[in-house]
Amino acid sequence: MIEFKYIAPFLTLLFGVFIGNRLALGRDKRKEYNEIVAPIRLKLIEQRDQLNDRDRGQKIDESLFNNLEASLGLKQFKHFLEAYEAYKLHYELAGEYVVPTFDNNGYFKWNENGKSNLCSSFNNLIANLPVK
Numbered sequence: 001m002i003e004f005k006y007i008a009p010f011l012t013l014l015f016g017v018f019i020g021n022r023l024a025l026g027r028d029k030r031k032e033y034n035e036i037v038a039p040i041r042l043k044l045i046e047q048r049d050q051l052n053d054r055d056r057g058q059k060i061d062e063s064l065f066n067n068l069e070a071s072l073g074l075k076q077f078k079h080f081l082e083a084y085e086a087y088k089l090h091y092e093l094a095g096e097y098v099v100p101t102f103d104n105n106g107y108f109k110w111n112e113n114g115k116s117n118l119c120s121s122f123n124n125l126i127a128n129l130p131v132k
Helices: 004-049 070-074 072-095 114-127
Strands: 096-098 105-109
Touching: 004 070, 004 114, 070 072, 072 114
Parallel strands: none
Antiparallel strands: 096 105
8 A cells, every 4th residue: 555655745746736727727817807808997997087078088989898798707797788888878968069159169068967977987887897
């Protein structure tokens, strides 16, 4: 029979290889996730920060989220889509563009709470894209 002093190091080695492999796979998955999520999150933050008194900026294009479903998973992606639908609604209801005339160059006129609702929609979208 094989002695315990020979089996214990071998079993410890196998256990260490198994744990190390699991940790390496987790690190790789996290890195891939962040490579997809980080640019989208950065773009959302930039657009939120560009909101000002005279402009609401460009509407976020849905094509930005093409690769997101695979990274987030179905349940989290559904939450993100719900937040995106709320964003689209707040974007449309935020106000209206005043057409340029001889007196002015045209500008965006915010509705009451339009800017704060749109900003909170951005924050909700960003919260649904956590960086791991």
